[in-house]
Amino acid sequence: MKLLVYSAQDFEIPFLKKANSSRYEVKYIPDALDTNTAIKAVGFEAISIFSGDDACLVVLEKLRDLGVKYITLRSAGYNNIQIKAAKRFGLKVANAPDYSPHAIAEHTVALLLALNRKIHIADRQVRSYNFEQKNLLGFDMLNKTFGIIGTGRIGSVLVQIMNGFGCKILAHDLLPNKKLVERYGVEYVDSEVIYERSDIISINVPLTNKTHYMVSTEAFALMKPEVLLINTARGAIVDTKALIKALDGKKIAGYAADVYEKEKGIFFKDNSAQGIADDPLKTLLAYDNVLITPHQAYVTKEALNNIAEITFENLDSWVKGEPCRNELGYETLVL
Numbered sequence: 222m223k224l225l226v227y228s229a230q231d232f233e234i235p236f237l238k239k240a241n242s243s244r245y246e247v248k249y250i251p252d253a254l255d256t257n258t259a260i261k262a263v264g265f266e267a268i269s270i271f272s273g274d275d276a277c278l279v280v281l282e283k284l285r286d287l288g289v290k291y292i293t294l295r296s297a298g299y300n301n302i303q304i305k306a307a308k309r310f311g312l313k314v315a316n317a318p319d320y321s322p323h324a325i326a327e328h329t330v331a332l333l334l335a336l337n338r339k340i341h342i343a344d345r346q347v348r349s350y351n352f353e354q355k356n357l358l359g360f361d362m363l364n365k366t367f368g369i370i371g372t373g374r375i376g377s378v379l380v381q382i383m384n385g386f387g388c389k390i391l392a393h394d395l396l397p398n399k400k401l402v403e404r405y406g407v408e409y410v411d412s413e414v415i416y417e418r419s420d421i422i423s424i425n426v427p428l429t430n431k432t433h434y435m436v437s438t439e440a441f442a443l444m445k446p447e448v449l450l451i452n453t454a455r456g457a458i459v460d461t462k463a464l465i466k467a468l469d470g471k472k473i474a475g476y477a478a479d480v481y482e483k484e485k486g487i488f489f490k491d492n493s494a495q496g497i498a499d500d501p502l503k504t505l506l507a508y509d510n511v512l513i514t515p516h517q518a519y520v521t522k523e524a525l526n527n528i529a530e531i532t533f534e535n536l537d538s539w540v541k542g543e544p545c546r547n548e549l550g551y552e553t554l555v556l
């Protein structure tokens with residue numbers, strides 16, 4: 222079977238090559254999948270895509286017409302693929318759900334601590350030989366209320382870490398996790414209670430039609446003015462316009478994210494020469510109390526190794542005609 226890897230980045234290719242160990246004929250291309258690049262899949266039975274690729278209905282139809290049968294995502298999130306359409310076209314789709322919840326949870330904590338202790342500001346200051354502390358006031362994590370929306374694989378690891386800091390943990394999830402209640406005294410509450418009572422809020426739900434713009438003007442109105450909001454899930458769970466208003470109106474104290482609502486065409490590439498035309502993103506990047514990283518939470522050696530292994534494991538299952546444990550079905554329908 223021939224595999225075409227879209228959005229292949231130089232740093233991940235060695236991991237994919239090692240995991241493949243020459244059993245599949247693989248072509249790596251830097252291009253993201255979209256209506257223009259779908260044609261590149263001609264002659265390939267399988268493709269692999271990442272979260273910046275666009276597997277919408279039109280693209281999926283093209284892929285089917287070109288003879289593609291299998292799509293394996295190198296990501297846990299799958300909001301960028303229309304699963305229902307894929308099924309209709311007879312395409313099998315699988316993701317990489319559990320490659321390293323620790324990588325994402327740890328990056329969430331890195332963002333939280335950096336935003337709280339103003340590491341990004343301190344770094345900028347000392348590089349121009351300013352060793353003052355007056356702009357660097359933060360708070361202790363101990364005894365703070367940490368509110369988490371989504372206690373799945375990543376959220377559960379985050380709960381464990383934040384429990385280690387001595388935080389009181391409030392959680393909101395469609396499926397409360399009893400183990401987290403028993404082990405860490407987590408209290409499951411409605412999202413409104415999270416917004417009202419938390420000193421820190423972390424978003425760890427998938428992007429679905431239910432979670433799209435979940436953090437809205439109404440949600441910001443309920444939050445404490447000193448709250449720090451962290452989003453390492455998907456950008457469109459937070460309404461960017463509402464976020465900017467909340468920051469302007471000092472309704473929240475800071476925002477850190479590894480994701481952005483309109484990453485497509487901006488993230489995963491160097492725009493430093495030509496700049497960007499996305500005004501809301503430019504506005505966010507101009508605030509000192511906003512910290513954005515370029516969707517890098519998964520960029521650890523362990524995560525990349527596991528993503529690569531899972532990618533070929535998914536293909537192996539399909540080739541052998543065995544059930545694929547990561548195959549996405551109708552129950553996983555998203556936007």
Ligand code: NAI
Nearest residue numbers: 297298371372373374375394395426427431453454518519
């Ligand atoms: P998961 O599926 O293990 O957990 C998601 C949790 O959200 C589940 O417990 C589910 O019940 C809950 N949930 C879903 N819809 C909800 C709703 N409407 N209200 C309340 N709870 C809801 O997923 P996992 O592995 O923890 O990943 C979460 C998300 O993190 C992914 O969907 C992905 O978008 C994002 N992610 C980001 C990465 C990055 O590099 N920044 C890397 C990996 C994942």
